[in-house]
Amino acid sequence: MVSNTNTSISNREIIQADALSVAVKHKRCGLGISMGVGKTRIAIQHIQKHYNSFIQVLVVIPKHSVAQSWIDELGKMNLENLVNHITFTTYLSLKKYNPNDYDIVYLDECHSLKYSHEVFLGPYSGKILGLTGTPPKSLNSEKGMMVNKYCPIKYTFTVDQATDSNILNDYKIVIHELELSKLPSLKKKNKAGGFWYTSEKKDYDYVTNRLAQANTDKQLQFGRIMRMRALMDYTSKESYVKSILSNVSTKCIVFANTQKQADVICKHSYHSKNSKSEENLELFSDGRIDKLSCVLQLSEGVTIPNLKAGIIMHAYGNEKKTSQRIGRLLRLNPTETATCHILMYKGTQDEKWVNLAISGFDQSKITVYNPLKR
Numbered sequence: 001m002v003s004n005t006n007t008s009i010s011n012r013e014i015i016q017a018d019a020l021s022v023a024v025k026h027k028r029c030g031l032g033i034s035m036g037v038g039k040t041r042i043a044i045q046h047i048q049k050h051y052n053s054f055i056q057v058l059v060v061i062p063k064h065s066v067a068q069s070w071i072d073e074l075g076k077m078n079l080e081n082l083v084n085h086i087t088f089t090t091y092l093s094l095k096k097y098n099p100n101d102y103d104i105v106y107l108d109e110c111h112s113l114k115y116s117h118e119v120f121l122g123p124y125s126g127k128i129l130g131l132t133g134t135p136p137k138s139l140n141s142e143k144g145m146m147v148n149k150y151c152p153i154k155y156t157f158t159v160d161q162a163t164d165s166n167i168l169n170d171y172k173i174v175i176h177e178l179e180l181s182k183l184p185s186l187k188k189k190n191k192a193g194g195f196w197y198t199s200e201k202k203d204y205d206y207v208t209n210r211l212a213q214a215n216t217d218k219q220l221q222f223g224r225i226m227r228m229r230a231l232m233d234y235t236s237k238e239s240y241v242k243s244i245l246s247n248v249s250t251k252c253i254v255f256a257n258t259q260k261q262a263d264v265i266c267k268h269s270y271h272s273k274n275s276k277s278e279e280n281l282e283l284f285s286d287g288r289i290d291k292l293s294c295v296l297q298l299s300e301g302v303t304i305p306n307l308k309a310g311i312i313m314h315a316y317g318n319e320k321k322t323s324q325r326i327g328r329l330l331r332l333n334p335t336e337t338a339t340c341h342i343l344m345y346k347g348t349q350d351e352k353w354v355n356l357a358i359s360g361f362d363q364s365k366i367t368v369y370n371p372l373k374r
């Protein structure tokens with residue numbers, strides 16, 4: 001009898017070979033492939049297909065730490081020598097490089113492309129392979145137009161296809177409908193330096209009314225930022241997350257809104273201002289602790305084994321970030337089901353953001369839970 005683990009490896013290799021066969025046919029190509037299938041390995045195999053002793057490769061990554069995952073994968077494939085032919089840079093630093101110096105450019109997480117990257121990509125005439133688990137939905141957006149221009153998606157393999165193929169474990173998403181607090185417990189500061197208290201509900205109504213009265217683009221932008229910050233800073237979700245964690249006995253990660261929030265929610269956190277972040281991540285990855293809170297850093301480029309539950313406190317209306325965070329959960333035994341909890345303030349912009357973020361997932365795997373109705 002063939003085990004599910006062996007089946008998942010076999011299916012993963014089949015998809016990798018299939019994607020690679022498409023990629024080598026195109027000078028410029030994008031692969032829209034789910035997390036856990038092995039996009040980095042496909043890219044390295046692509047380098048092998050074009051290898052010669054003079055080849056120079058540029059790998060563009062969202063942040064410097066992602067380079068280690070490429071180096072680790074090269075080691076697993078016994079191809080450490082290829083490192084001598086690879087230059088790593090971030091999207092932020094891409095403009096500093098000479099397009100004439102490279103034979104192939106790999107755009108890791110190519111949905112990060114912006115118009116500003118045309119400084120490099122415009123004059124570049126070589127091969128490009130883009131990699132993403134979340135291809136832009138709209139070709140009319142900045143990201144959509146850039147991806148379509150420089151690495152048009154030629155091959156896709158979704159999260160649901162990966163779960164159906166036993167490459168990733170199955171999942172379920174639970175949307176928790178919360179109410180903004182009506183208690184006057186929100187401390188606000190006035191221009192004179194004094195303080196007063198209001199409720200989350202009244203504060204949100206005030207911010208929303210201010211946004212509705214905006215007359216200029218600048219006022220609209222400011223109003224939207226203030227609304228997002230308000231929804232992120234309200235503390236009702238903090239106490240609710242703690243109640244979920246008290247009932248979760250398995251390995252669980254919490255994606256908090258802010259560094260302060262991450263520190264409040266869990267004893268162990270991972271963010272740029274915590275000097276013990278790497279130590280905490282190692283403890284969590286090894287299974288020596290079973291709860292970890294973080295902010296944005298773990299959305300891209302980090303794989304944690306055997307995650308069984310996750311909590312997303314804020315969806316931002318960004319399906320890419322939400323997909324990446326759910327993807328953190330789908331790297332365990334294919335016979336198990338991962339549970340992702342997403343918190344939402346009902347009747348606010350937060351609800352619209354969540355609906356947008358989960359729109360690309362199998363709706364039969366999504367349930368809505370309202371604690372006030374239980």
